[in-house]
Amino acid sequence: MPTDYYEALGVDRSASTEDIKKAYRKKARRLHPDVNQADDAEEQFKILGRAYEVLSDPQKRQSYDTTGDPNGRPAGFGGAGGGFGGFGDIFETFFGGGSAGPASRTRRGQDSLIRVRIDLRDAVFGVTKEVEVETAVTCTVCNGSCMRPGTSPTTCPDCHGAGQTQRPMRSILGTVIQTQTCPRCSGFGNIIEDPCQECDGQGRARERKTLKVKVPAGVDRGNRIHLAGEGEAGIAGGPAGDLFIEIDIRPHSVFTRRGNDLHATVNVPMTAAALGTHINLDTFDGEESLEVRPGTQSGEVLTLRGKGVTHLRGTGRGDLKVHLKVETPSRLSDKQKELLRMLAEERGEKPGESSTEHKGMFAKLREAWESV
Numbered sequence: 455m456p457t458d459y460y461e462a463l464g465v466d467r468s469a470s471t472e473d474i475k476k477a478y479r480k481k482a483r484r485l486h487p488d489v490n491q492a493d494d495a496e497e498q499f500k501i502l503g504r505a506y507e508v509l510s511d512p513q514k515r516q517s518y519d520t521t522g523d524p525n526g527r528p529a530g531f532g533g534a535g536g537g538f539g540g541f542g543d544i545f546e547t548f549f550g551g552g553s554a555g556p557a558s559r560t561r562r563g564q565d566s567l568i569r570v571r572i573d574l575r576d577a578v579f580g581v582t583k584e585v586e587v588e589t590a591v592t593c594t595v596c597n598g599s600c601m602r603p604g605t606s607p608t609t610c611p612d613c614h615g616a617g618q619t620q621r622p623m624r625s626i627l628g629t630v631i632q633t634q635t636c637p638r639c640s641g642f643g644n645i646i647e648d649p650c651q652e653c654d655g656q657g658r659a660r661e662r663k664t665l666k667v668k669v670p671a672g673v674d675r676g677n678r679i680h681l682a683g684e685g686e687a688g689i690a691g692g693p694a695g696d697l698f699i700e701i702d703i704r705p706h707s708v709f710t711r712r713g714n715d716l717h718a719t720v721n722v723p724m725t726a727a728a729l730g731t732h733i734n735l736d737t738f739d740g741e742e743s744l745e746v747r748p749g750t751q752s753g754e755v756l757t758l759r760g761k762g763v764t765h766l767r768g769t770g771r772g773d774l775k776v777h778l779k780v781e782t783p784s785r786l787s788d789k790q791k792e793l794l795r796m797l798a799e800e801r802g803e804k805p806g807e808s809s810t811e812h813k814g815m816f817a818k819l820r821e822a823w824e825s826v
């Protein structure tokens with residue numbers, strides 16, 4: 455029985471992919487176990503399939519030529535599997551039906567996504583949050599096996615453990631066997647007669663669990679934290695899915711965030727803006743004293759460097775920008791009106807008069823507001 459793939463296909467080592475395809479079709483027709491009654495026909499047919507699978511794929515063919523690996527894998531390939539490699543796929547392509555061998559009950563658990571709302575302060579400095587998730591966990595009674603402890607599954611009487619049943623079908627290659635998933639065992643090859651009572655044979659149970667999640671400083675709305683293996687437990691002992699935590703940030707009454715900068719607006723009475731003053735502002739870093747210079751105009755911005763949000767990647771922090779809004783007094787008493795009139799007179803300002811300088815200032819102001 456030839457084990458060299460070129461020999462199995464009966465082609466030259468320099469054969470083109472087209473030649474390989476032709477040779478395969480010709481030989482497959484002759485060697486198919488349904489038409490060939492020879493004892494080793496089935497075995498030879500399998501080898502032929504493997505040979506075709508490897509040699510028809512330029513990458514696998516190259517690996518086979520250099521390493522001789524029967525699955526056409528590159529040298530040092532450490533992956534699981536082996537044996538027939540992708541033979542099931544080629545079998546399926548040519549003859550329909552499922553892949554070779556019984557299916558595994560094992561499946562990876564689903565990924566979960568939950569939203570967590572944090573305070574802006576926690577986004578600035580980072581926080582460790584306790585997060586409650588309702589998820590599927592491995593059943594502790596059957597350990598995920600789905601069976602009542604102490605029992606084992608019985609081999610499926612219909613497919614004798616193969617997971618597939620076969621029926622003859624006419625095709626261009628003559629009568630071929632069509633493989634289909636065994637309906638009795640759903641392709642698993644065995645039947646669990648005595649399922650675990652605790653989880654109803656699911657191997658998993660729903661549970662609320664609490665996780666401690668480290669939220670890094672600098673996270674923003676919509677960022678996701680990836681926790682590998684913290685999603686739903688796998689089915690029948692399969693690996694767990696991942697958990698993604700999507701961050702939402704509660705609006706703050708004083709500070710708004712733009713990128714890594716924080717912005718706040720502080721109202722300054724007109725007189726204080728004219729005369730100059732100090733104002734105290736509660737920031738995330740404690741109380742800060744801000745100097746309002748005499749003659750401060752509405753819309754001026756004071757920048758506190760490094761008092762913004764921590765950079766998510768890298769070091770340092772954004773700035774805190776304080777927008778000053780000069781308040782023009784309203785609801786004046788007669789005395790206040792008189793004082794303002796005296797001030798205007800003293801300054802030589804007449805009612806209804808404006809200067810281009812003022813217009814310029816308003817335009818600048820608008821610009822300042824539109825840019826924030």
Ligand SMILES: [Zn+2]
Nearest residue numbers: 593596650653
């Ligand atoms: Zn169970």
Ligand SMILES: [Zn+2]
Nearest residue numbers: 610613636639
């Ligand atoms: Zn079966």
